[in-house]
Each structure stands twice: as C-alpha cells, then as structure tokens.
Amino acid sequence: MQPWTHWYEFIPPMLAFFFLYYLSVILHELGHAVAGWLTGGRVVAIGMGNRDPLLQFELLGVRCFVGRNFLPGGGIAYVYYPQTQDSTYKQVILSAGGPLVHLLLLGLSLAMCYQSNWSQPYWVMFAWINALAFLINAIPLPGIPLPGLTQGNDGWHILTHITSSHSLSWPGYLPSEDDSVLHQLGEKECSMLLDVHEILGCKQWGADELAIKKWNALPQQPPTDPYLRAHYLLTRAHVTMLKGTQHPFDVDIDEAEHLFSSIDDLEGRFFAQLTRIEHYHRRGERRKAEEAWSQLPSLSSTYTNLSLFLDIEWLRCLLYEPTLSQLDKEELQDNAERLSHQCSTFVPPDLTAELAQQQEVLMRWDIAEQLYEQYIVTLEAWLSSTPSVQEKIEYIRPRRIALTAAQRCFQRRGNDSSARKVQCWLQSEFESSIHRPTDPFKWTRKEYNDFFFALAILGSMMAFLYLLTLS
Structure with a gap:
C-alpha cells in the first residue's frame, strides 16, 4: 500500500x-x-x-x-x-x-x-x-x-x-x-455489606460489645473487591477504636480512604475521613481533629442536605471528647437530633430502613418488621413519584442493601409472602438497572472529558497502527 x-x-x-x-x-x-x-x-x-x-x-x-x-x-x-x-x-x-x-x-x-x-x-x-x-x-x-x-x-x-x-x-x-460496579450487588455482597453496616449501627447506637461480637463472627480475611474491601477496612477501623487499640487503625483507614478515592466514592471517602476525626477526638487530640475537619472538601453541591449530615457527624464526633461534661454532651445530642430532623428529606425511604436496622440491633423484631413493611410502602411511593433519574441511579446501592435486610427480617419472622415479594424485587432490580432511560444528550462535564479523551486516544492508536501497516 x-x-x-x-x-x-x-x-x-x-x-x-x-x-x-x-x-x-x-x-x-x-x-x-x-x-x-x-x-x-x-x-x-x-x-x-x-x-x-x-x-x-x-x-x-x-x-x-x-x-x-x-x-x-x-x-x-x-x-x-x-x-x-x-x-x-x-x-x-x-x-x-x-x-x-x-x-x-x-x-x-x-x-x-x-x-x-x-x-x-x-x-x-x-x-x-x-x-x-x-x-x-x-x-x-x-x-x-x-x-x-x-x-x-x-x-x-x-x-x-x-x-x-x-x-x-x-x-x-x-x-x-x-x-x-457499585450498583450491581448480588446476594453475597449485600449480605456482607449488611453485616458490616449492622456493626456500624451497633457502634452508633451504643451497643459496643454487640458490635465487637458481630465483628468476631465475620471472616478475618478482607475481600479483594475494592468496594467491599473499603467498607470492610472502614468497619475494622471502627472496631479497633472500640477496643481502644491503635494498630491497625492507621493502616486500615489509610487504605480505605485510598480505595474509596480510586472508585470515585466521595461519600465513602467522607466517612473514612470522619472516622479519622472521631479517632482523634477519642484520643483527646482536638487540634488534629479540627485540622482534619478543615481539610474536608465541600460536597454540598453534590449531595442533597449533605452539609447538614456532616454537621450531625461532627457533633457525634465531639461526643467522644473525654473532657466534655455531661451537660455539654446532652446539649450536643439535642443539636444532633435537631439537625437530624432537618435532614429528614435525605433519602426518606432509606431513613426508614435505617430505623428498622436500629430496632434489629436492639432485638425488637416485631417493630423492625413493621418498619420494613413501612419501608417497602415508602419506597414504592418514592419510586412512583418524580425523583430524577440520577437520584434513582444514585440510590440503587442503598436500596439493594436495605431490601436484603428486609428480606432477612421477613424470613426470620416467618413472613414468607413479604420475603418472596422482596426477592422478586431484588431480582427485578438486578436485571432492570442495566438500562436507565434518560436524555442521551445531557452529558456531564466528566462524560464530555471522557468522550474527547477517548477520541484522542483512538485517533492516535489508529494513526500509529496504520503507519505500522505501511512499513
């Protein structure tokens, strides 16, 4: 040629x-x-x-x-x-x-x-x-x-x-x-995520011994998938704090934050950074905690009411200060509850599921079952309303985790009809989430960047390979 x-x-x-x-x-x-x-x-x-x-x-x-x-x-x-x-x-x-x-x-x-x-x-x-x-x-x-x-x-x-x-x-x-990769979660993944979330829930609601007991029942070998491994290491860091030991907290939290960053999970990275801040507070290192807090980037434009959510987490971190008086702690708890009420519009169905999981931690199975039933109704209403396509996509992951928790609760309570309904929903969610109708011309800036980057790479490859064929 x-x-x-x-x-x-x-x-x-x-x-x-x-x-x-x-x-x-x-x-x-x-x-x-x-x-x-x-x-x-x-x-x-x-x-x-x-x-x-x-x-x-x-x-x-x-x-x-x-x-x-x-x-x-x-x-x-x-x-x-x-x-x-x-x-x-x-x-x-x-x-x-x-x-x-x-x-x-x-x-x-x-x-x-x-x-x-x-x-x-x-x-x-x-x-x-x-x-x-x-x-x-x-x-x-x-x-x-x-x-x-x-x-x-x-x-x-x-x-x-x-x-x-x-x-x-x-x-x-x-x-x-x-x-x-974060949206398509199967039974095994949801089960493990549910286990680590239950441990974090036990810690959050003061059941420290139960959190450590549940952790000891998990496999001690971290999973290999980056998303699952990040959550596993984050949970192990929390358990390390509960046990009052230093190692391997620093190693775990550094790797978890790196993994969350590598998979572009901004919310997970925030949780890892907040965990580090809580660790500083528990050790009485207030200055380090404030420095770490000041370095957190703003995500208020990305997630609805996330600034309120972060304020709540900051107040919860302050509760671990060893120098706080009981009166100060009560005031902080009141402020956290007030902000939680303001933040109630943040994914309402999943807040209901979180309350149900809290009742499971307290072994109030009948109340948990009622809350899961309410969660199913609320979720159906939310999906049939007018949330944007991006919101529906964004909450596929918490939906699958919450639905798996609901199915497990229904099976424990002998509620076979509700368990079968949730199982059908989970299977349908897995199969239907691969196609999400939306306007194909409303690209984000990242998608435009990826488009032109890919065009440049493909053009360079084409020219390079064709020149090789001429030789």
Whole structure:
C-alpha cells in the first residue's frame, strides 16, 4: 500500500480501524458471556458502555445494548451466579474469557498475514489491535484514572481471585467504569455489606460489645473487591477504636480512604475521613481533629442536605471528647437530633430502613418488621413519584442493601409472602438497572472529558497502527 497522497484516502483506513476495534470489543464481551454460560452462570445482558442505552434489544433472552458512553471502548457482560453456585474458579474462568478471545483473534490475524505474505494491511491492523488489547487486559492493572480502567482489568481480577483465600466477588462481570460496579450487588455482597453496616449501627447506637461480637463472627480475611474491601477496612477501623487499640487503625483507614478515592466514592471517602476525626477526638487530640475537619472538601453541591449530615457527624464526633461534661454532651445530642430532623428529606425511604436496622440491633423484631413493611410502602411511593433519574441511579446501592435486610427480617419472622415479594424485587432490580432511560444528550462535564479523551486516544492508536501497516 502506498502512502496517502490525498486527504480523502484517510477515510477507508479510519473506518476500518473503528470497525475492527469495536468488533474486537464485542467479541471480548462475548468471550466473557460464553465463559460465564459454560460455568453455569446466566447471561443477563451484554453490551458496550455502561450508562443509559442509546440502543437496546433482546436476543435469545439476553438484553443487548449500546450505551451512550461506548466511545472509550468499554464493554459489559452481566453474568449472574446464584450464591450457592459462585466460586473462585468460575470467576477466574469468567474473567479469562475476554483475553482468550483476543489471543485467538491475534492468532487468526497472524495466520492470515502470513498466508498473504503480509500484503493485507487490514489484517495487520487487526493483529496489532488484538495484541494491544490482550496485553492491556492480561497484564494485571489494579485500576488507573482513565476512562474504562478505574476498576482494574481482567488480569487484575484473575490475580486477586487466585491469590485470595476468601474471595468475595460480585456475581456479574463489570470491569468497565466508575459507579456501575457499585450498583450491581448480588446476594453475597449485600449480605456482607449488611453485616458490616449492622456493626456500624451497633457502634452508633451504643451497643459496643454487640458490635465487637458481630465483628468476631465475620471472616478475618478482607475481600479483594475494592468496594467491599473499603467498607470492610472502614468497619475494622471502627472496631479497633472500640477496643481502644491503635494498630491497625492507621493502616486500615489509610487504605480505605485510598480505595474509596480510586472508585470515585466521595461519600465513602467522607466517612473514612470522619472516622479519622472521631479517632482523634477519642484520643483527646482536638487540634488534629479540627485540622482534619478543615481539610474536608465541600460536597454540598453534590449531595442533597449533605452539609447538614456532616454537621450531625461532627457533633457525634465531639461526643467522644473525654473532657466534655455531661451537660455539654446532652446539649450536643439535642443539636444532633435537631439537625437530624432537618435532614429528614435525605433519602426518606432509606431513613426508614435505617430505623428498622436500629430496632434489629436492639432485638425488637416485631417493630423492625413493621418498619420494613413501612419501608417497602415508602419506597414504592418514592419510586412512583418524580425523583430524577440520577437520584434513582444514585440510590440503587442503598436500596439493594436495605431490601436484603428486609428480606432477612421477613424470613426470620416467618413472613414468607413479604420475603418472596422482596426477592422478586431484588431480582427485578438486578436485571432492570442495566438500562436507565434518560436524555442521551445531557452529558456531564466528566462524560464530555471522557468522550474527547477517548477520541484522542483512538485517533492516535489508529494513526500509529496504520503507519505500522505501511512499513
């Protein structure tokens, strides 16, 4: 092939590059889906991008979609494993399905290049694309701040599953980007999150001995998934404070804060920083606590009433000051209750679920059951009202955790009808959360940045690979 002499000669190789690039992405995700199907999983959906779909359809019982953030090339294959069937080796095979596809395509491309005596530039281009894709996916990367790579790649998931003796992996393969991995939580994940949240609830409501007892019943090996590990370490830091020991508080809270930052969980990072502030107060280091408080960034424009919520947490931290008199503590508690009342509009259904969990901690099962029934009614009313799509997406995670807690309470109380209703809701939530209808043209600034960044990267890759084919 001769070098370009006219500008329009650039168009065919450009179209060929994008076609071959996205073809390799689709085949990569099909590799994950086939691997999940062969290991007994149920393929729920497969597609490109993980935001609101521009195009979606159903094929052989599987939802297929193209998301509005498909340009960076990230894809998703949702594979559901029931809790009783999930295992480490299945997750390893599931994660390895995508890179193996690139290896097969690379072999096919090289064979075609060899047969044609390297005279077919598009086969050479396809070989380079799959070689790079295989290396990017197979070499373990724990997550880097680039579109599509913030959660770690296939090689990283394979490594963590093999090296971990207590692997808590989500029943769905979501390597692609930002918050989607937080939305798709299965039974095992919700159960663990519920356990650590119960421990934090016990601590918050003064049942310190019960919190330590519940913690001792948990597996002592931290999970490998960054989101679950962050919550696990945050809870262990709280238990360390209750026990009055220093180690491993600093190590745990530093790693938890780093993990929350790496997965863009601003709320989790705030909780980690607030935990550090509480630790300073418990040790009587008021100046360090105030310095740490002054360094907290403002999130009032991101979360509704979060400034009030943070004021409540600050007052609760002050309660641990050893020099406070009983009168000062009572005044602080009154202020916290007043602010809590002002903050009652912050996710009302989940506040009801929090009250129900508080009653469970106190072993008032009948009251907890009534509150969970009220939570279901309130949640149905809230979802049928007019919350924005972003609000619905933002609270998928707390909904799944609260619904799992409600199901467990109903089963304990023998309320089978309500338990079955919640189970159906959980399954429906898992399957329906992959497509969230909204205006595809209302992009955030981050999405625009990702779009142009991906466009620049793909353009550079295309020019580089085409120049290689000319040589």
